[in-house]
Amino acid sequence: MTVLSRREILKSGALVVAFQFCSSFPSLAQDAKQLSGSLKRSSFLDSWIRIDAGGQITVFTGKSELGQGIKTALIQVAAEELCVTPENIKLITSDTAQTPNEGFTSGSLSMSESGTAILNAAAQTREILLGLAASHMQVPADSLRAVNGAVESPDGRKLRYAELVKDLDLHVEAQPVSKKKNPDTYSVVGTPLQRVDIPGKVSGGAAYVQDMRLPNMVHARVVRPPAVGAVLQTAVRPSKPCRVF
Amino acid sequence: MAISIKVNGKTHEIDADPATPLLYILRDELALNGAKFGCGLGQCGACTVHVDGKPAFSCLLPLAAVGNREVTTIEGLASNGKLNALQQAFIDEQAAQCGYCIAGMVMRAEALLRVNPHPGEEEIRAHMQPNLCRCGTHMRILRAIKRAADRSTEIGVGHEERL
Incomplete structure (x- = not known):
C-alpha cells in the first residue's frame, strides 16, 4: 500500500474537486471565473x-x-x-x-x-x-x-x-x-x-439600521447572570410587550 | 402615570418609567432618529439635544427631570422643510463621514450660535469639546460651524433671524 503524505492528499483532493466542478458545469465554471x-x-x-x-x-x-x-x-x-x-x-x-x-x-x-x-x-x-x-x-x-x-x-x-x-x-x-x-x-x-447620505444625517432622516421600525418589532438584550451556574427564576415584565427567552 | 413633555413644539403624553432616559423616549416612543445612542454615559455627545435652548445629553436626562422645559431635537431645526443655516453648512462642507455623531454636533454648535452668532476658533473648539467624532471629521465640522457663523456676518443678520 502506498503511503500518501497529508500534503499529497490535499493536492489530489483539490484536483478531484476541480475536475468534477469543471466537467459538470464547464461553461459556468469558466465564465464565472472570468467575470468581474x-x-x-x-x-x-x-x-x-x-x-x-x-x-x-x-x-x-x-x-x-x-x-x-x-x-x-x-x-x-x-x-x-x-x-x-x-x-x-x-x-x-x-x-x-x-x-x-x-x-x-x-x-x-x-x-x-x-x-x-x-x-x-x-x-x-x-x-x-x-x-x-x-x-x-x-x-x-x-x-x-x-x-x-x-x-x-x-x-x-x-x-x-x-x-x-x-x-x-x-x-x-x-x-x-x-x-x-x-x-x-x-x-x-x-x-x-x-x-447623497449627508442631508438625511443632518436632519434626522432614517440613515442607520437602528432607525428601522417594523410592526411589532422587539429588541433583544442579553442579560448575564451575576454568578456561574445562576438560573433565571423570574423576570419583571415591563408594561410594553416583552418576551423572555 | 403619563408624563407630559414638549418636543419640537408639540406636547406628548408619555406612559413610561419616570427614570427612562429622554433619549429612549425620543427614539422609541416618538420615533425621532436624530439623537443617537452612543455611549449612554454622557461621554460622546451623540445624543445631544436642546433643553430650553441649552445643549443636554439626552441619554443621561431622566424623563421626569425634563419638566416643562422645551426639548428640541435636530428634527426641530428645519422650518417648512428647509434646513437651517448650520445644517446647510454641514452639507456644504461635507462635514460627515459615517455621520453618527453629526446630529449631536449640529445641536451643540447650534446652541453656541444662538447665544454667540460669531464665535472665534477657540470659542468653537472649547464649546464643542464634549462631542466626539471617531471618524476624525473634526476639521470639517469646525469649518461648517465657521461657515454658518461667517454667513450670518455676510448677510448682516443674527443667527436667530435666519432660522
Whole structure:
C-alpha cells in the first residue's frame, strides 16, 4: 500500500474537486471565473441594473451604506458607464428582497466587488442599448454614441433610453469582457459629488439600521447572570410587550 | 402615570418609567432618529439635544427631570422643510463621514450660535469639546460651524433671524 503524505492528499483532493466542478458545469465554471467582482456570484445584468418603461434607471447593490460613502460612489460608477447624470440613477442598497447577495460589507471591498460589478453591468447595458438603437436606425452600432440618457447618431438622430426599453432584455448573463469607457473621457467618476447620505444625517432622516421600525418589532438584550451556574427564576415584565427567552 | 413633555413644539403624553432616559423616549416612543445612542454615559455627545435652548445629553436626562422645559431635537431645526443655516453648512462642507455623531454636533454648535452668532476658533473648539467624532471629521465640522457663523456676518443678520 502506498503511503500518501497529508500534503499529497490535499493536492489530489483539490484536483478531484476541480475536475468534477469543471466537467459538470464547464461553461459556468469558466465564465464565472472570468467575470468581474460580484458578477461572479450574481451574473445577470438585471440583478444590477433595470430601466423601467419611463426610462428610470435603478441600480442595485448588495453592499450597505455605513457612512463610507458608497451610495454616492456607486451612483457615480453607474452614471458614468450609462452616460447619464448622477441624478438619473436610483440606487437600492442591501435589500434582501431586491438586491444581489454580496455577503458582508467590510474590508474596503465594496468598490472592488460591487463597484466592479456595476461598472461592467452598466457598460454592457449601454452596449445593448446602442445595439437596439442601431437596429432601429439601421446604422452600425459603433457609429453611435450614448449621451445623457440617449443614443445619438452622427446624422443627428436621437433615441432616448426610454424609447428603447420595450425591446430591452437585461435578463441576460454578463459577458467576461465589457466595452468600458476610457477613463480619460470620464465626466462623473473622479469629479466631486456631494454625498447623497449627508442631508438625511443632518436632519434626522432614517440613515442607520437602528432607525428601522417594523410592526411589532422587539429588541433583544442579553442579560448575564451575576454568578456561574445562576438560573433565571423570574423576570419583571415591563408594561410594553416583552418576551423572555 | 403619563408624563407630559414638549418636543419640537408639540406636547406628548408619555406612559413610561419616570427614570427612562429622554433619549429612549425620543427614539422609541416618538420615533425621532436624530439623537443617537452612543455611549449612554454622557461621554460622546451623540445624543445631544436642546433643553430650553441649552445643549443636554439626552441619554443621561431622566424623563421626569425634563419638566416643562422645551426639548428640541435636530428634527426641530428645519422650518417648512428647509434646513437651517448650520445644517446647510454641514452639507456644504461635507462635514460627515459615517455621520453618527453629526446630529449631536449640529445641536451643540447650534446652541453656541444662538447665544454667540460669531464665535472665534477657540470659542468653537472649547464649546464643542464634549462631542466626539471617531471618524476624525473634526476639521470639517469646525469649518461648517465657521461657515454658518461667517454667513450670518455676510448677510448682516443674527443667527436667530435666519432660522
